[in-house]
Amino acid sequence: GITMHEVLQRALGEDQPLVALSGPSFAKEVMEGLPTNLVAAAEDESLARSVQMLFASPTLRVNTTRDVMGVEIGGALKNVVAIAAGIVDGLGLGNNALSALVAQGTAEIRWLAVRMGAESSTITGVAGVGDIMLTSFVNLSRNRTVGVRLGRGERLEDILSSTTQVAEGVKTAQVVVALARKYNLILPVLTAVAQVVDGQLEAKEAVDTIMHFPQIDDVEEGFDFYKQMAVDYKEARGKGRKVGKSSNTNGSSPAPPPPPPPSSSHAATNELTGV
Numbered sequence: 001g002i003t004m005h006e007v008l009q010r011a012l013g014e015d016q017p018l019v020a021l022s023g024p025s026f027a028k029e030v031m032e033g034l035p036t037n038l039v040a041a042a043e044d045e046s047l048a049r050s051v052q053m054l055f056a057s058p059t060l061r062v063n064t065t066r067d068v069m070g071v072e073i074g075g076a077l078k079n080v081v082a083i084a085a086g087i088v089d090g091l092g093l094g095n096n097a098l099s100a101l102v103a104q105g106t107a108e109i110r111w112l113a114v115r116m117g118a119e120s121s122t123i124t125g126v127a128g129v130g131d132i133m134l135t136s137f138v139n140l141s142r143n144r145t146v147g148v149r150l151g152r153g154e155r156l157e158d159i160l161s162s163t164t165q166v167a168e169g170v171k172t173a174q175v176v177v178a179l180a181r182k183y184n185l186i187l188p189v190l191t192a193v194a195q196v197v198d199g200q201l202e203a204k205e206a207v208d209t210i211m212h213f214p215q216i217d218d219v220e221e222g223f224d225f226y227k228q229m230a231v232d233y234k235e236a237r238g239k240g241r242k243v244g245k246s247s248n249t250n251g252s253s254p255a256p257p258p259p260p261p262p263s264s265s266h267a268a269t270n271e272l273t274g275v
Contacts, residue, residue: 003072018042019051020068022075022127024134030060037061039127041071063126070122073113077190078132079169080176081105082143083150084193085136087203090151101210102136105189112176112190115183143169150196151203170197188213 008018023038030036040051040062048064056062065071084105088098109132110123122128135141146167149159160170173194180187192206201209 003069003076005068005072017044017047019047020071020075021051021055021062022071022131023063024126024130026134026138026140028140033059035059035061037063037126037130039063039065039071039122039125041065041068041127043068065119065122065127067119067122069116070113070118071127073116073118074109074123074128074131076168076172077109077112077176078128078135079143079167080173080190080193081109081132081169082135082141083147083167083169083173083197084189086141086144086147086149087151087193087196087206088147089144090148091203091207092151093207097207098137101189102132105136106132108185108187108190111185112179112183112187115185116179142167146170147193153203156197156199169193173197 005018005020009016012018020041021038022041023036025036025038036059038055038060040048040055041064042048042051043066045064045066048066052062052064081102085098085102088101106123106129109128110120113123113128114120135143137144139145142163142165146156146159146169150156156170160167173190174197176187176190177194179185180191188210192201192210195201195209196203196206
């Protein structure tokens with residue numbers, strides 16, 4: 001998966017000045033002059049400052065950062081979490097489930113973003129958590145709406161054909177599966193969304209899969225499947241035990257399986273996009 005920053009650099013050359021502008025910002029509210037906060041990200045801090053001065057107004061605050069990766073990953077993957085949030089609402093699973101799922105999805109975005117070189121603080125800031133909250137909880141969100149309709153049992157093809165708007169999270173979810181494998185991470189919520197839009201699981205089945213996931217510690221950097229398996233293998237070899245995929249020496253539930261590859265006609269493009 002490559003970010004839009006990388007796509008533009010390939011198309012326009014690495015010398016082309018680029019700034020990513022992202023954050024919780026429904027266009028309707030921006031046009032109505034309602035208070036909004038965005039983040040301008042550029043490797044060259046002076047470019048981010050220029051965008052800040054260009055867009056800042058009494059109703060629009062613009063923060064700056066050099067963490068382009070964090071801003072773009074947050075802006076893209078929040079759409080996947082929003083689909084998951086919509087599924088929970090569409091299934092009528094309540095606010096407890098909704099808040100837990102969005103929190104877990106946010107943690108998974110942070111785990112992946114940090115592995116890709118982003119700053120953890122970016123994902124917990126306006127361009128991360130701020131954008132995730134807006135897209136996941138508000139009915140104006142296109143991606144959340146797709147999730148709600150999936151949760152109510154509608155077919156993805158029918159949902160997409162009935163609207164002229166783009167739900168970026170549908171294709172981005174498939175990119176996440178590839179990235180999870182690349183960076184050896186278990187991302188239950190993001191992977192479950194990919195399986196739903198890919199037709200591998202029904203919405204209710206995806207929720208059941210997450211709820212039956214092994215009970216693990218609340219971790220800061222994510223559950224690394226392959227690293228854990230290496231530890232289990234080494235410990236098991238030392239004790240002379242036969243090692244299987246579900247071996248676990250600490251008495252807790254076995255490590256969950258790595259995410260499956262995409263397999264349907266909804267296979268994604270390679271770009272991570274977000275609006």
